[in-house]
Amino acid sequence: DAKTTQPNSMESNEEEPVHLPCNHSTISGTDYIHWYRQLPSQGPEYVIHGLTSNVNNRMASLAIAEDRKSSTLILHRATLRDAAVYYCILSNFGNEKLTFGTGTRLTIIP
Amino acid sequence: DAGVTQSPTHLIKTRGQQVTLRCSPKSGHDTVSWYQQALGQGPQFIFQYYEEEERQRGNFPDRFSGHQFPNYSSELNVNALLLGDSALYLCASSAPGTGKFNGYTFGSGTRLTVV
Numbered sequence: 001d002a003k004t005t006q007p008n009s010m011e012s013n014e015e016e017p018v019h020l021p022c023n024h025s026t027i028s029g030t031d032y033i034h035w036y037r038q039l040p041s042q043g044p045e046y047v048i049h050g051l052t053s054n055v056n057n058r059m060a061s062l063a064i065a066e067d068r069k070s071s072t073l074i075l076h077r078a079t080l081r082d083a084a085v086y087y088c089i090l091s092n093f094g095n096e097k098l099t100f101g102t103g104t105r106l107t108i109i110p
Numbered sequence: 111d112a113g114v115t116q117s118p119t120h121l122i123k124t125r126g127q128q129v130t131l132r133c134s135p136k137s138g139h140d141t142v143s144w145y146q147q148a149l150g151q152g153p154q155f156i157f158q159y160y161e162e163e164e165r166q167r168g169n170f171p172d173r174f175s176g177h178q179f180p181n182y183s184s185e186l187n188v189n190a191l192l193l194g195d196s197a198l199y200l201c202a203s204s205a206p207g208t209g210k211f212n213g214y215t216f217g218s219g220t221r222l223t224v225v
Contacts, residue, residue: 034213036213036214043200043216043217043218044153044202044216046212046213087152096141096204097155097158098143098155098214100152100153100154102151102152103152
């Protein structure tokens with residue numbers, strides 16, 4: 001399975017944008033980039049996924065580098081409820097299992 | 111719209127015992143995956159069921175087995191429990207079988223403690 005590299009932790013101020021980076025230099029052409037987040041005492045929650053083009057949904061935006069070796073999850077306006085562990089995961093839809101790393105623990109400062 | 115439902119939420123078992131965990135997928139989902147999450151770690155893939163068959167399996171021993179029923183619900187069975195099996199067990203459902211993939215929906219998990 002292709003690996004991803006994320007910072008262990010990040011902090012951001014409330015109501016400001018947050019950019020969470022992810023490196024995946026060994027990504028294959030059929031790997032999708034997924035982001036999930038896990039709030040305390042809950043199961044992971046799907047945030048967004050994409051293949052090549054940038055993606056937007058009601059929760060976040062996903063910016064994918066042209067060479068696909070890195071991506072950035074963008075939370076446009078952080079709230080205290082966004083404090084969670086964020087996981088960047090590569091998954092081939094033909095394979096479909098998710099291989100979680102240790103993720104980035106995001107702390108929101110009021 | 112109910113999401114993924116897991117039962118029980120917590121349980122305590124003794125080493126050597128057997129345990130069965132249950133999962134009801136989100137409405138409209140036909141694929142169920144199970145994950146084990148140790149404290150402070152990311153979830154680890156155990157196996158995935160689709161059309162009542164185990165489709166993929168992670169690096170877990172045969173003590174871990176599962177089943178999927180015609181209504182898409184699923185069970186995870188663990189035999190001969192070890193202290194190291196203590197973890198949060200997560201069930202995730204999705205609908206890739208119908209081509210309508212929009213992410214996996216996870217349940218809140220079952221916290222298993224082996225003493």
